[in-house]
Amino acid sequence: MPELPEVETICRHLRDGTKDSPPLAGQQIVGVRLGWPRHIVEPSPASLRRRIRGQAVRDVNRRGKFILLSLERDTLIVHLMMSGDLFLAPAGIPRSPHDHTIFRLASGWQLRFRDPRKFGRVFLVADPETVLKRLGPEPLSAGFQVGKLGLILNRHKRALKPLLLDQAAIAGLGNIYADEALHRARLHPLRGSQTLKPSEIRALWKGIRSALRDGLRHNGASIDWVYRGGSFQNHFRVYGQEGQPCPVCGTTIVRSVIGQRSTFTCPHCQPWGKN
DNA sequence: AGCGTCACCCGGACGC
DNA sequence: TGCGTCCGGGTGACGC
Numbered sequence: 001m002p003e004l005p006e007v008e009t010i011c012r013h014l015r016d017g018t019k020d021s022p023p024l025a026g027q028q029i030v031g032v033r034l035g036w037p038r039h040i041v042e043p044s045p046a047s048l049r050r051r052i053r054g055q056a057v058r059d060v061n062r063r064g065k066f067i068l069l070s071l072e073r074d075t076l077i078v079h080l081m082m083s084g085d086l087f088l089a090p091a092g093i094p095r096s097p098h099d100h101t102i103f104r105l106a107s108g109w110q111l112r113f114r115d116p117r118k119f120g121r122v123f124l125v126a127d128p129e130t131v132l133k134r135l136g137p138e139p140l141s142a143g144f145q146v147g148k149l150g151l152i153l154n155r156h157k158r159a160l161k162p163l164l165l166d167q168a169a170i171a172g173l174g175n176i177y178a179d180e181a182l183h184r185a186r187l188h189p190l191r192g193s194q195t196l197k198p199s200e201i202r203a204l205w206k207g208i209r210s211a212l213r214d215g216l217r218h219n220g221a222s223i224d225w226v227y228r229g230g231s232f233q234n235h236f237r238v239y240g241q242e243g244q245p246c247p248v249c250g251t252t253i254v255r256s257v258i259g260q261r262s263t264f265t266c267p268h269c270q271p272w273g274k275n
Numbered sequence: 276a277g278c279g280t281c282a283c284c285c286g287g288a289c290g291c
Numbered sequence: 292t293g294c295g296t297c298c299g300g301g302t303g304a305c306g307c
Binding site for chain 1: 298299301
């Protein structure tokens, strides 16, 4: 499921173009196909269709797991949720049954939102902050220093894993990168956020950043049936590795459920002792 | 107030 | 083959 590195990779492909498709910036939207209107959170589908016509894409950015397409007057915001993909395709390529929302461009290319599970969300708003205001800081930004993570950890009294997954605390982590970050930090996912020593806060900070950076370096992870060309799935240390040896110590990775989420840990590297 | 838990939305994968 | 169950990101309802 697309998390920060996967969403960032998709944004880069849209922004810079790929060997098969042009950059999105400068392209004018001339029409929309709304094959699953429930994707549209706001405004109404009819209003979106009317408002978006004629607007050109100025820029492509990411905030948390949201893709932001800055248009001339509005911002088109897409959340891929767990099975979404956003990409350019020539109009001549037949759409797949899951290409629900399609933005037709003046160039003849199409911006397609493919989403087999239909959980994705689309917003067209004048002010992106109305959608993004609840998000916590960007974990890869220069402003996200160790002290900032320490404040977040101490502001809450929660188990680490649900806290890492809370987009209002830190934006962009999902199940994969939360587990990978905790393993790198050698911290158990049930540790209380207020019980960490300074050295452990630093380890978690480094774990979060290095897991995300490694994900980005491999263009994200390609899992389930959604393939975007990433290869980070070949470098998971714990996620999905139940029964496999820990790459650090060889102990068998175990799966548990924490906060209704599958959670993978190394019992040796991430002991659940006192604290 | 803040936290945990649960249901909800979907369809592909998988087990029987 | 066909049915039932599981999974998961974010949100909102609910209870403590």
